[in-house]
Amino acid sequence: MVNGVNEVEGGGDGASSSGSDTVTAARARMLKRQRIDFSDDGSQAHQTTALPGRRCFVTVGATAGFRSLLEEVSTAGFLQGLAAHGYTILDVQCGPDHAAFQSRVAALSDEDRHGVSVRSFGYTGEMNAYILDCRGEENVRPAGCVISHGGTGTIGEVLGVGAPLIVVANPTLMDNHQLELAESLEERGLAVHGHIGTLVSAIDRIAERITQGTLDALPPYSPPPFPVAAADRVTLFDWMVLTCYPDQLAAQTHLSNLGMAEADFANEQQQLPVAGNGNGPALAVNNQENNGMLQLD
Template structure:
């Protein structure tokens, strides 16, 4: 998003809109991404945090999701709560294709080798570029580039090409959906600076990456409530250890994909301990101690 969009997000939060930022950094955390765009989570979120009296009840929750390297086709087809409206640039035709057991949306039916014949439906949604400006050297529209990205993923799954270009194709794409349950949803893959999103959020839901955790806990004067969901699929499970250690010290709330709405409620109600500011003198001392060992 541009600075203006982030500023608008902050303003909407001050006006009473609950802003939740979900981030997985530069990693792939499919289960968390699928959980936060699912109908179960979105509708439970709206029920748990209803609009305040007199508040605009159309979209009183703003959910911004940075989904990292999770496949955009999987992200889109997990959005079972979206609905088609007059502003949609993608409509549910030709529909969903199952490619080697994976759900992929295609822009046309005549893509060789990618349609085994089983079809489904994909909810329509708006795709805009306002939040992530298109590259000046790319004259094509956002929808075309979105489809390019999805088709490249499908070809990689089918073994007919490499998926190496997918991440760069997704850099300037933002998906927006306005859901009838009261949630305004934005999704993007990457951003050079996630701190602006963190600072404008009321709640941050994050993987247990140390950089994101520190960036959130060190927001001043009032850091957002932080829910950390460890990626238990990682080999060493170091994220579990880090999250539990900081959770036990009262700095954050440790959550899971299955209990996210309850975790957000706990985080908002809790009084978390203030996280200490970075102390360069202490850091230098620790380095000296290590070097002298």
């Protein structure tokens, strides 16, 4: 008996118990994840080791703090939401608020944690390893998710790996520019836009995407070739500028148009006949007027 509930014991003729047939939700999920191999005659040949639980990686970036996100992912309600979908590990990159996060986690009871192991650190040089741990791979690990602030660097890494992604905008940064990015990523189907106060619903939506997209059974990850092909060199930062900063795009387009206009004007001047060469009417040159034409704005 474990925690007052009878364990189901595997036997050659089937499972049996000494009382109630009820098992814990966590045990049921574990049994569901196990793969049973059968011989040609239909009898059980052997049982492989169960896949590990899902992993969630939360990152707030290396510069600014995001305490409201850290506070939510260290609540009993959020951990319960993770456990309901088979998550067993929560890794949190806390930035400058690591000590405050540790204090919150230390105050949680075992019951509050719902079987989820919570690990944290301030900064790391191994971001890609934590992201890869959230990428599903057939017969290796189920898909988890990355919960990220709206930093383009982190988002680019997650999208490149193919791990499920929740983007939570940090409203304290640069005119809330991360909100535009999060909304645009969701519109394009690249990520779930998560909101402070309702992150459990974002985890529910990630679970739907994992099921619909068979993200638990991806092939092994292969890093992209280097150098990157010319057709694929548009970075996430370039895409963000083009989609989320229309004023900047308009300014860049205006400058580009001015440059082309100046080049066209210079070409036209070169094609006009020179004064006094007998090939056509003379070109009157007025330096003051010509300079004024070139000062485009």
